[in-house]
Amino acid sequence: MTDQANIHRIIEQAKQQRAEFIGTSIRKHPVAALILVSIPFLLTQVQWGPSAPIAVEIDQNTPRTPIAAPERLTEMLGESSAETFFSPFLNK
Secondary structure (H helix, E strand, O other): OOHHHHHHHHHHHHHHHHHHHHHHHHHHOHHHHHHHHHHHHHHHHOOOOOOHHHHHHHHHOOOOOOOOOOHHHHHHHOOOHHHHHHHHHHOO
16 A cells, blocks of 8 residues: 555544544534534624614715814823823933
């Protein structure tokens, strides 16, 4: 028997062992196997799409208005908060 024939025989034996292992697992745990198979099927049944308010806004082609930061937040940040935060790193 050649090396190539040996390799094919080993591969076929591995496939057979894998199929037997899967079959045994399914018989031992039928509920888990059912759940594992049903989840992808159920996900294909869901209609994935944008939610209603977003879909209406897209259909009307209305531009979105940006939301301003709360006044308390802008007061806390100040004008030079980034400069004071990064100054120890920049001055090295």
